[in-house]
Amino acid sequence: MPTVARTAPAVLAAALLLAACGSESTSSGGDGEGGPVRAEAPCPSDVGSYGSPPSLEPSARPSGTRTALPLSAGKDVAEDGVKITALYAWGPNSGCEGVENSADFEITNQRKEAATYTLTFGFLTASGGAVDNVEHTVEAVGPGRTVKGTVVAGERVGNAPEVTGVEVIKVRSVPETEASSASGPCPDSGTRLYADEGDAAMGLRAVGLHLVNCGTRPLRLHGYPKLTIQDEDHRPVDGVRILRGTDQISTGLGGDDSPRPVVLRPGEAAVAGLAWRNTTQAGEPVNAPYMRVWAEPAADPVTVVPELDLGTTGKLGVGPWRRDEAYRDPAGTAAERP
Structure with a gap:
C-alpha cells in the first residue's frame, strides 16, 4: 500500500491537479455530440493526491493524453462515504508509462474521529467482469471532512479486455490513532x-x-x-x-x-x-x-x-x-x- 500524507496537502494537491487540467469535464465521457473527451493532464501515480507534499509547479510532472470515459449509472453514488467522480483511459500511447486507467474519487469521513481508509476498487469490462482490482490507502481523514484522490490501474499484458467501468468493492476504516503500520516512521509507542x-x-x-x-x-x-x-x-x-x-x-x-x-x-x-x-x-x-x-x-x-x-x-x-x-x-x- 502506498504511503500517504495528511488531509491539508491532499486538498492542495487536488486543487493544483484541477488547475492543471484546464476546463476538461471530469464527470462524463463526452458532450453527447463530439464523442470521448481527450485532453492533456499530469500522469497519475499510485499515490495520487495523497503522496509527498505537493509541488508548487504541477507542470513539472510528466503529462500525457487521457480519454474521459462515461460512468455507469449508479456508480457515482456514494458507497460507505466513497464516491467515484471520473474514469479515464490512458494506454501505451498516452505518454504516461505504466498507466492503463485511472479513476478519481471523493471520500467523506462519516465517523466522529479521524480515520485511515483502505479502499478496494474494481476496474470492469462492458459485461461487468473484473479486469483489475486495486487497493488504495488514505490516511488521516478528519471527521466530517471530504478529500479527493486518484486510483491507478497499471498496464495489462496480453489481450486483456478494455476497461469501461469502475466500482467501489470494499471500504475499510480504522481510527487514525489505532492504525496499524508495517513501515514508515516509528509510532510514539515505539x-x-x-x-x-x-x-x-x-x-x-x-x-x-x-x-x-x-x-x-x-x-x-x-x-x-x-x-x-x-x-x-x-x-x-x-x-x-x-x-x-x-x-x-x-x-x-x-x-x-x-x-x-x-x-x-x-x-x-x-x-x-x-x-x-x-x-x-x-x-x-x-x-x-x-x-x-x-x-x-x-x-x-x-x-x-x-x-x-x-x-x-x-x-x-x-x-x-x-x-x-x-x-x-x-x-x-x-x-x-x-
Missing part, C-alpha cells in the same frame, strides 16, 4: 503492530500478528495478545470463543507452545498466530473484518483488518507471542547492538 496476508487452504485460515520494536528501549512480552473482534460497523462481535493456542483449530501452525518471556531489542520482532475455520453449518455465519489488538494489557490498542470469516464455528485460536526469527530489520538496528 512499536509497529500489523497483520500479514495470511494463508487459506481447505477452509483453514492462518494469519500472523507481527510486533516490531522500532523504538530505542528493550520491549518485554509474555503471554498472549488481547483481542476484540469487530463487525463492519466497528461493533464488538459476541458469541465467538477466543482460544489460547491454535492447536484446537489445527496442528502444525506454530501457535500451540506455552507462553515464554520474550525480550525484543530495538530492531527485533515477535509474532503471534491466529487460526480459524470458515466451516458453515446451522446458524448465522460470522464475518468480522476488524480486530483490536493489545500487545500487552497495558499497551495502546491497534486495529488490524484480518477479514475473519469464521463461518458458524464460533472459535478463533490465538497463539502466544514468540520471537520472529525470520524478521530482518531494514534499518539494521538490531545488528548494530551487541
Whole structure:
C-alpha cells in the first residue's frame, strides 16, 4: 500500500491537479455530440493526491493524453462515504508509462474521529467482469471532512479486455490513532503492530500478528495478545470463543507452545498466530473484518483488518507471542547492538 500524507496537502494537491487540467469535464465521457473527451493532464501515480507534499509547479510532472470515459449509472453514488467522480483511459500511447486507467474519487469521513481508509476498487469490462482490482490507502481523514484522490490501474499484458467501468468493492476504516503500520516512521509507542496476508487452504485460515520494536528501549512480552473482534460497523462481535493456542483449530501452525518471556531489542520482532475455520453449518455465519489488538494489557490498542470469516464455528485460536526469527530489520538496528 502506498504511503500517504495528511488531509491539508491532499486538498492542495487536488486543487493544483484541477488547475492543471484546464476546463476538461471530469464527470462524463463526452458532450453527447463530439464523442470521448481527450485532453492533456499530469500522469497519475499510485499515490495520487495523497503522496509527498505537493509541488508548487504541477507542470513539472510528466503529462500525457487521457480519454474521459462515461460512468455507469449508479456508480457515482456514494458507497460507505466513497464516491467515484471520473474514469479515464490512458494506454501505451498516452505518454504516461505504466498507466492503463485511472479513476478519481471523493471520500467523506462519516465517523466522529479521524480515520485511515483502505479502499478496494474494481476496474470492469462492458459485461461487468473484473479486469483489475486495486487497493488504495488514505490516511488521516478528519471527521466530517471530504478529500479527493486518484486510483491507478497499471498496464495489462496480453489481450486483456478494455476497461469501461469502475466500482467501489470494499471500504475499510480504522481510527487514525489505532492504525496499524508495517513501515514508515516509528509510532510514539515505539512499536509497529500489523497483520500479514495470511494463508487459506481447505477452509483453514492462518494469519500472523507481527510486533516490531522500532523504538530505542528493550520491549518485554509474555503471554498472549488481547483481542476484540469487530463487525463492519466497528461493533464488538459476541458469541465467538477466543482460544489460547491454535492447536484446537489445527496442528502444525506454530501457535500451540506455552507462553515464554520474550525480550525484543530495538530492531527485533515477535509474532503471534491466529487460526480459524470458515466451516458453515446451522446458524448465522460470522464475518468480522476488524480486530483490536493489545500487545500487552497495558499497551495502546491497534486495529488490524484480518477479514475473519469464521463461518458458524464460533472459535478463533490465538497463539502466544514468540520471537520472529525470520524478521530482518531494514534499518539494521538490531545488528548494530551487541
